[in-house]
Amino acid sequence: MTSRRTFLVLSGLSALAAAGCGTASGSGIRNTKTLRYQGSAGAVTPPELAASLGHLDDLKLDWVGNTISGPQDIQSAASGQTDFGGAFNGAVVKLAARKAPIKAVISYYGSDRYAYSGFYVAQKSAVRTPRDLIGKKVGMNTLGAHHEAMLDIYLRKNGLSRAEAEQVERIVVPPVNTEQSLRQGQIDVAVLGGVLRDKALETGGIRPLFTDYQLRGAFSAGTYVFTGRFIEQNPQTVRTFVTGVGRALDWSRTTPREEVVAKMTEIVARRKRNESPDALKYWRSYGVSAPGGRIARKELSDWAGWLTERGDIKSGQVSVADLFTNEFNTGTKKAGS
Template sequence: MRTATSRRQFMTLLGVSAAAVSCGTATGNASGKQTKKLRYQGWSGQVTLPELAEDLGYLGDVQLDWVGNTISGPQDIQSAATGQVDFGGAFNGAVVKLAANGAPITSVIAYYGSDKAAYNGFYVLEDSPIRSARDLIGKKVGMNTLGAHSEAMLDIYLQRHGLSQGEIGKVQPLVVPPVNTEQSLRQRQIQVGVLGDILREKALAKGGIRPLFTDVQLLGNFSAGTYVMTDRFLRQNPDTVKTFVTGVARAIEWARRTPREEVIARMTEVVRKRKRKEDATPLKYWKSFGVAETGGRIADKQLQLWIDWLEERGDIKPGKVKASDLYTNKYNHYRPASASSSSPAPSATKTRS
């Protein structure tokens, strides 16, 4: 059954308790010296906003320390929660789930979302008989990970089109690495493939596929994921966190106002310089990071939607978490007036919103 598999996967990836986090390592020490090096996981063939911020010089004396790649947001934030990396990013539903399991983490900035240029679509072959939600019963849907953004969109789509929980359970989400999704779809190993951003545009350029639905069609423009850090890391390294978050915020706005060709050229150069034997060609299809709010600031609504979704699924108890307790904007000192400034003006705000 789909529901059992999904929840087992979700619990495996996000079943991190506060005790588990306490066993992890946190950078910084009792002497008050703050770390200037942030360990993180990247994504093959892509340039993350922190990587872009560093290349633009927005991180100052803070350096990124790449420890490897991931294809899973839930895995990334679990690694952050257990101290294997210093920050991780995931779909906000995964952040809610991790916090509900007792992990002392806090979201500090939104880093991806969906808009008319950057979105996730559920694609089928041009000649596929699949035309409606009901046609998905018994079909395989390939996505990067379970219990995260793509499965949430699939659930919402199926529910809105009147499928019962029993019928929804017969739709089969499968984990397929993003770089293999298009090939798996064209070879008919799956009947639906979730494609986003660069990989979506690359597949569309070849032709032969069509969208069944997209997340923007379901929810409109929205910021979908946030970077998280442990509360312990935030306490020990507040100045480093401020530099990091504000630098990422500046990178968001730089990408928003800079001609697309220039952003692509910059990211292509980042991939070339890091020498990880990656193919930078797909970057030419990049269009947007999709972050809805200025500077990646976080609001209750970005998390409340997924609190409601998880409560409805029975994955968290009603009232277990409160949206406003899951994030802070106090480290985000970006202001629009400082967009062209080399040193963003500090903010006096110390509240979460």
């Protein structure tokens, strides 16, 4: 499986170019009954939950490996190595700016009072203010995505200039190693979310500098994407997937937490991927508050603005209106987007 994940990363760019040149012309409607995807070790994604709850009808999920990086996951979908992928909305905008033929169809994670990412330091750390971060190392799972965006917003909001902010070093650390790297002094700040955050807090000896929920309040942060070609060829498949995932998100939000955790633990035990279900006991929320995971335009346009300010994309390079759709989300009443 490791070689499979390596292949996905290395082949992504070349396959992406080929996918961008393809069209659905002449290929017709096929509505596949199987979707290839990447998962996450020791966790249950909304599509996996939807499948277990029976919300995907006869649509099957084909797990091809795990990913720890949203940008890599959506690149794999854009290149045709998988059928769908999910990432922070800023990463979705950035990939679209590279002419990737992708379209966001449903939100799948976000930030709320239960599901959030925090920037943590050692209890005795001298880092207490934004300016204290200058010259320090911040460990996060990937660059140019959710956590780096939150760091940039935090620094800018607190008066640091662009030049000063650039002196805050961003280090890529696998999520499962981030807490250990902080405790061993290899990094000064660790970005921790979900079960990894709660396990670290339970151990003690760390304190939050800030969290994304404190910074921006509740918001949906990431979306699942398909390529435009896949959607054209498989409209009913996409409708089944989106509606089913939306129903699973709603179920997870309205069902007692203990029941949701029990279902997730059952899923992990049944799939036999040589992983531990222990972290699931800390699960509290996916962080998606919009009914059915419907996408609001602002959830993508905000990050298009952030990327433009950083110089990563040019103003107007991406049409946000063309980048997402709620058309296939039939599980909830249509809301303004």
